[in-house]
Amino acid sequence: MKKFDKLITFTVPCYNSEAYMRHCIDSILVGGDDIEIIIIDDGSTKDRTAEIADEYQEKYPNICRAIHQENGGHGSGVNNGIKNARGKYFKVVDSDDWVDKDAYLKILAKLKEFEESGTNIDLLITNYVYEKPSTNEQKIIDFSKGLPQNRVFGWEDMGKFGPNEFFVMHTLIYKTQILWDSKVELPIHMFYVDSIFATMPLPYVKEIYYMKENFYRYFVGRDDQSVNQDMILKRIDQYMYIPQIICETFDHNETVKISPKLAEYVFRLIRILSLISTIFLNMNPSKENERKRKEYWKMIKKNQPVTYRRIRYYMPCIIANFPGHIGTLMAKIGYTVSKKILKFN
Incomplete structure (x- = not known):
């Protein structure tokens, strides 16, 4: 089995993301040398996305890697991140989103604890938050009613979820080996592929852990967002x-x-x-x-x-x-x- 250099790989797909990608990447850098950030420049042509990706790689060579690819869409960027990951765990953060610092540090501490104790975790689940700065609105998607807390569990330990509680990309941290074993590959030049990423590997998952942390911050409100x-x-x-x-x-x-x-x-x-x-x-x-x-x-x-x-x-x-x-x-x-x-x- 491959020996991993990092605890977790964060992949940040970017397409003409100059206006907001720094906020995203800076929020992840808090993890320091335990993590790696793969910045995928998805054939950006209208702004300085490619230059900014290279800038982070030069400034943080032990953490950031810039990968430039022909435009293939969000799915292609995620595929490239999975292929090149050096972290034991894998997380996607979209370039207009960010992660919460306090929750982030708790998650890293828990993953280190698993490493030290030899505890196997195939999937770590967290809450996520819809952030709408234009109206100062927040909506927390919390899984605590449907998932056990503070212990490793399997699928049969799940309870009932609310009508808006689904495992989307924002809430999942996979063990990288699970993604490789499942051979998940997202369609290119297509939107809404995060549901495939959040579903196809699940049959390969056995050990799960849930943390009631509002980790991922999902920005909503841009006119050009795919969920508009x-x-x-x-x-x-x-x-x-x-x-x-x-x-x-x-x-x-x-x-x-x-x-x-x-x-x-x-x-x-x-x-x-x-x-x-x-x-x-x-x-x-x-x-x-x-x-x-x-x-x-x-x-x-x-x-x-x-x-x-x-x-x-x-x-x-x-x-x-x-x-x-x-x-x-x-x-x-x-x-x-x-x-x-x-x-x-």
């Missing part, structure tokens, strides 16, 4: 492709053999992604979007017949699939409610 309503409508084909990949990859019966609770979690994820996809298609009614909606549900039925029956006749999905003007009205109402509950925009 107009952007999702514009890229709805890409958004719908993500649950399709998950459906085609996860066999429900095989996942049940690994863990019934993991299978139930994946079902919940497919359900919410399917609901959101349907809502957005009906918010922008057209013959083409009607065709896409029908084809999407045919795909679910073909690849996951058990999951299809449970999802399609889930009341919010029934309502979201109403045809015509009623469906459009229900979609708009559903979007407003979902945005408040799930904070996906």
Whole structure:
């Protein structure tokens, strides 16, 4: 097995990120020589992203590495980070986000404790916080009701999660070997691929640890963010492709053999992604979007017949699939409610 040089690798994918990448990288540098930061310049051309990445590498040669690649999108940057990681653990931090110092130091101390005691951890989970500076709003996504605290646990020890509690990229620190073993590879030139990163390696995870720390700070409010309503409508084909990949990859019966609770979690994820996809298609009614909606549900039925029956006749999905003007009205109402509950925009 490979000997790791660092405790944890942070990968920061950057694309024309000059305006905010320093704030992100500086928040991670607090970890000192125990960590490495791989700064991925994803073919930036409109600003000084590439120069700033090189600047950090020159100033912090034992911590920062700059990797310049042809533009391939967020997924390509994450793939490159996984490939080049030298840390035992792996974390992605988007260039417009940052990490909380106090929570960060506690996490590093806990990872060191695991190393000293020989405790194996495949996945470390933390809380994350939606940060909207323009309105001074915060929303903490807390997993303490559904996950045991202060002990190592497995999938069958999980409790019930709230409607907005899912394992997104922001909340996960994987053991790097798990990512290599799972052979997870994100699609290039595509948005919303973080759901694949947060899902595909899970069957390889056995030992889990949860820390009730508000570690990751997720910035919301930029007009060009991929989770902005107009952007999702514009890229709805890409958004719908993500649950399709998950459906085609996860066999429900095989996942049940690994863990019934993991299978139930994946079902919940497919359900919410399917609901959101349907809502957005009906918010922008057209013959083409009607065709896409029908084809999407045919795909679910073909690849996951058990999951299809449970999802399609889930009341919010029934309502979201109403045809015509009623469906459009229900979609708009559903979007407003979902945005408040799930904070996906």
